Amino acid sequence: MEKSDEREVIKTIRCIVCPTGCEIEVKEIPDGEIVFEGYTCKRGLEYAKQEFSEPKRILTTTIRVDDALHPLIPVRTDKPLIKQKLNEALKIMARTIVNAPIKMGDILIENITNEEVNIIASRDLKKCKNIIK
Amino acid sequence: MKRYNIDVAIIGGGAAGLAAAIEVKKAEFNPLIMERDLELGGILMQCIHNGFGLKEFKEELTGPEYAQRFINEINELDIPYKLDTMVIEITPDKKIYAVSKNEGLIEINSKAIILSMGCREKTRGAINVPGFRPSGIFTAGQAQRFVNIEGYLPGKTIVILGSGDIGMIMARRLTWEGCKVKAVVEIQPYVSGLLRNQVQCLEDYNIPLITSYTLTKIHGKDRLKGITISKVGRNFDQIIGTDRFIECDTLLLSVGLIPENELTRIAGAEISPMGGAVIDNNLETTIEGVFACGNVLQVHDLVDLVTAEAKRAGKNAVDYINERFGKTQKEQRKIRLNSGENVTYIKPDYVNFNELLKNLIINFRVKHPDRRIQIQLKDETNRIIYKLKKPYVIPSEMNELKINIGNLEINTECNELIIDVIPQPEPLID
Numbered sequence: 001m002e003k004s005d006e007r008e009v010i011k012t013i014r015c016i017v018c019p020t021g022c023e024i025e026v027k028e029i030p031d032g033e034i035v036f037e038g039y040t041c042k043r044g045l046e047y048a049k050q051e052f053s054e055p056k057r058i059l060t061t062t063i064r065v066d067d068a069l070h071p072l073i074p075v076r077t078d079k080p081l082i083k084q085k086l087n088e089a090l091k092i093m094a095r096t097i098v099n100a101p102i103k104m105g106d107i108l109i110e111n112i113t114n115e116e117v118n119i120i121a122s123r124d125l126k127k128c129k130n131i132i133k
Numbered sequence: 134m135k136r137y138n139i140d141v142a143i144i145g146g147g148a149a150g151l152a153a154a155i156e157v158k159k160a161e162f163n164p165l166i167m168e169r170d171l172e173l174g175g176i177l178m179q180c181i182h183n184g185f186g187l188k189e190f191k192e193e194l195t196g197p198e199y200a201q202r203f204i205n206e207i208n209e210l211d212i213p214y215k216l217d218t219m220v221i222e223i224t225p226d227k228k229i230y231a232v233s234k235n236e237g238l239i240e241i242n243s244k245a246i247i248l249s250m251g252c253r254e255k256t257r258g259a260i261n262v263p264g265f266r267p268s269g270i271f272t273a274g275q276a277q278r279f280v281n282i283e284g285y286l287p288g289k290t291i292v293i294l295g296s297g298d299i300g301m302i303m304a305r306r307l308t309w310e311g312c313k314v315k316a317v318v319e320i321q322p323y324v325s326g327l328l329r330n331q332v333q334c335l336e337d338y339n340i341p342l343i344t345s346y347t348l349t350k351i352h353g354k355d356r357l358k359g360i361t362i363s364k365v366g367r368n369f370d371q372i373i374g375t376d377r378f379i380e381c382d383t384l385l386l387s388v389g390l391i392p393e394n395e396l397t398r399i400a401g402a403e404i405s406p407m408g409g410a411v412i413d414n415n416l417e418t419t420i421e422g423v424f425a426c427g428n429v430l431q432v433h434d435l436v437d438l439v440t441a442e443a444k445r446a447g448k449n450a451v452d453y454i455n456e457r458f459g460k461t462q463k464e465q466r467k468i469r470l471n472s473g474e475n476v477t478y479i480k481p482d483y484v485n486f487n488e489l490l491k492n493l494i495i496n497f498r499v500k501h502p503d504r505r506i507q508i509q510l511k512d513e514t515n516r517i518i519y520k521l522k523k524p525y526v527i528p529s530e531m532n533e534l535k536i537n538i539g540n541l542e543i544n545t546e547c548n549e550l551i552i553d554v555i556p557q558p559e560p561l562i563d
Contacts, residue, residue: 014336016329057333060182060195061309062281069171071284074181074197083337090309104201122181123174123197124204 007035013051015044024048056080063093063108063119067127068100074122075108085113093119100127135239139165141450142229142243144220144396147175148436149249149427149443151203156447157247158210162454164447165241166207166214167231173207173214174200175251177436179278182302184329188437199436223400225420245422245450248397248410249443252390252428260388264351267358273299273387277306286310288383292360293317294348298326300387305334314340315379318362320347320369325529348384349376357382390432397425405482407431413467413483414493415449416442424450431480431496434531445494468543473511473553475499477528484550486543493541495534497552499526505557508534510541513549518542526554 007027015022024038026048034052039045050056058080062072081089089112098108102125109119141157143150146168157164172178177185180196187193190202207214218233229241254272271279271287277299279285291312293300296319304314317335322345324331335342343362349371350361364375392409402418402425403411410418410425417424426446427439468484478498495510503526510519519536526532534552543550 014328014332016332021328057337058183058193061306062181062284064284070282072282074178074195074281076181076183076195076198104198122195123178123201 010034011052013048015039015047017041017043017047026052055083057083057086059086059089060122061090061093064097065102065125066097066099067129068102068125069128070125073098073102073108073125075119076122077112078107078118078120079116081113081117082115085115088113089117089119100125135236137165137239137241139163139241139243140454141165141245141247141447142227142241143167143247143249144223144229145175145249145251145427145429146170146173146214146216147249147251147427148177148200148203148439149251149429149446150175150247151200151207152440152443153247153249153426153447153450154212154214155203155206155210156444157451158212160448160451162451164212165243166212167218167220167229167241168214168216169219171217173204173216176274179274179281180302181281182306185436188435189440196436220396223396223423225401227420227422244454245424246400247443247446247450248418248423248425248429249427249446250393250396250429252392252432255386255389255391257386259391260348260386262348262351265354267351267353267356269353269357269382270351270384270386273297273303273385276383276385277303280306280310286312287385288357288381289313290315290381291383291385292379292381293385293387295319295387295389296321296324296326296331296342296344297387297389298330300385301326301330301334303385303387304340305338308338308340312383314338315381316341316343318346318348319344320365321345346375346377347371351384352378357384360384390428392429392432394429397429407478409480411482412480413485414481415452415485416446416481417449417453422450422453424453431478431531434529438531438533468547469549470495471549471551472497473509473551475501475503475526475554476552479552486538493534493536493538495536495552497532497534497554498530499528499532499554502527503554503556506554507557508532509553509555510534510536511551511553512544512547513551514544516544518550522557 007029009025011026013024027035036048060076065073102121106121107118140162141164143154143166146166154164154166177196177200183193183195185194185199218231220231222230254274276287291314346362349363352359359380361376364372397410402420405411409430424446426443433439472479477500480496508521509517
């Protein structure tokens with residue numbers, strides 16, 4: 001116990017892998033080594049490591065469509081995107097307008113922030129005059 | 134008036150209706166889906182965030198993706214559906230009247246009906262908030278539709294009442310769209326949605342979560358100018374002198390969902406005091422051949438559970454048409470299912486014993502959280518006929534019991550079964 005007191009807690013991560021919600025403490029021991037404490041499973045440790053070094057998120061939003069039933073198409077990143085790049089990605093998508101017809105899974109923006117993450121459509125959208133507009 | 138004759142009429146083309154229709158068609162009967170919106174998919178289409186389908190597809194999908202997979206299957210199986218069609222009446226002899234722009238008034242004669250109308254949100258009227266009635270007050274799901282489908286923002290500075298999952302997801306969504314979300318206010322001392330959403334929707338964006346507070350006043354005459362919130366005591370009574378004013382132009386209410394049972398009532402089916410139709414273990418309502426599934430029956434935690442229930446309803450409707458139960462077995466043994474210790478909600482209302490059925494599925498919710506418990510199914514003489522250990526139960530999570538009926542020994546005189554959730558008896562020390 002005395003030893004762990006020397007370690008400085010540099011971050012507390014709440015694990016979201018399962019509903020248990022373990023509090024995982026990231027500590028730095030005097031020689032600079034980073035240790036994780038408080039996780040109760042392997043997946044939790046992996047999550048904490050990723051969350052500490054480079055947190056990533058799936059981004060889900062919408063892009064404007066010119067010529068479909070709805071003025072928007074729901075989209076997502078095809079892989080988790082680095083958290084710091086989320087805003088940049090949102091700004092690019094806010095400026096983008098796409099055309100119908102669109103199929104679920106179609107790549108609407110390729111390699112959006114140069115992280116090899118694409119923006120794909122979450123649904124089909126047929127071409128027609130936008131009637132809700 | 135145009136008339137249609139079909140096997141199974143399915144009211145509502147959301148998650149439940151789509152899954153039920155597919156089951157009916159796979160059993161080589163003719164379903165017809167009636168949907169009041171302009172497209173299939175229901176509320177899933179506006180739930181553009183991910184987290185759907187882990188049970189059904191073993192992967193994480195967005196709402197529209199989850200729906201699209203079912204819509205694709207509907208099209209592959211050539212299942213007919215009517216869009217922009219509003220069912221206005223169901224008669225006890227299973228005639229359905231609907232209206233649409235294309236066909237006017239239509240009559241549908243069916244052998245069985247599946248009710249899959251979903252649920253709707255509680256509004257301001259349901260929570261009795263005093264003050265003016267300015268514009269700028271929306272339910273969270275209504276705002277979600279505006280933002281995600283129709284392309285409108287509800288306002289610029291936002292407060293969300295209720296920390297359910299929809300509320301927290303909307304907090305992040307509106308932040309991404311450039312709004313300022315000032316707070317999420319929760320009357321309970323804890324968040325009511327998933328931890329995952331608390332971390333990824335609120336904490337990621339430094340959105341304040343104010344627990345043990347409730348809305349006590351609405352300010353503004355034409356447009357919302359702000360709200361007053363007050364701290365609540367243990368019984369949710371307002372504590373005087375704890376008022377806080379928050380300036381905002383928009384208030385989103387995320388305060389609960391109610392099964393949408395107007396048509397169920399019109400049909401004459403009995404509704405249970407908990408909301409949702411009274412059903413037996415075949416999901417059959419008190420009207421023979423009318424089944425209920427999905428959120429119109431009970432508000433589920435996950436869409437995957439809606440799908441599973443709807444598949445059962447589809448299969449049972451087919452079994453009913455095949456006269457495997459109901460019609461031919463009038464003298465079935467009907468046993469009332471009641472809730473015991475620490476059980477606040479239970480479905481089905483009746484158990485119908487019948488050798489053709491394999492599994493008895495019971496859903497229930499508990500009153501208060503508990504750890505290391507035993508779930509017991511008892512008869513009226515307190516004899517335990519089934520028991521199961523569980524590490525924990527929480528009120529926000531629906532529990533499911535799946536019991537093989539063949540393994541149950543039930544007294545022929547039994548009229549009542551009781552579900553009890555009790556602390557596990559301590560192990561005896563030798």
